[in-house]
Amino acid sequence: MVYLTLGAAILAEVLATTSMKFSDGFTRLWPSLGTVVGYLIAFVLLAQALKTMSVGTAYAIWAGVGTAAVATIGMVFIDEPVTFTRILGIALVVVGVVVLNLGGGAH
16 A cells, blocks of 8 residues: 555656656746645655655655656657657666665665
């Protein structure tokens, strides 16, 4: 259940970050509200996950999966350049999260 909660937190954070891109510096109402609400939901869910998960593992998964997802969204949907270096970076982030997670996710 903790991984489902963390996954929902990551999804909310990714949606909030993507909304921020479209908020045009918080000058557009709906993307700006999406950003604020998304981050609020993300942090509430992350706090719930941290009740039973070690902070190092939770944050590694949060940051790594979020970073990989936002970078991928940027390349696929926002016309950011797709380069070997970006793809390698995403792969290394994912490998890092897996390696950290092998050490144990809950305490």
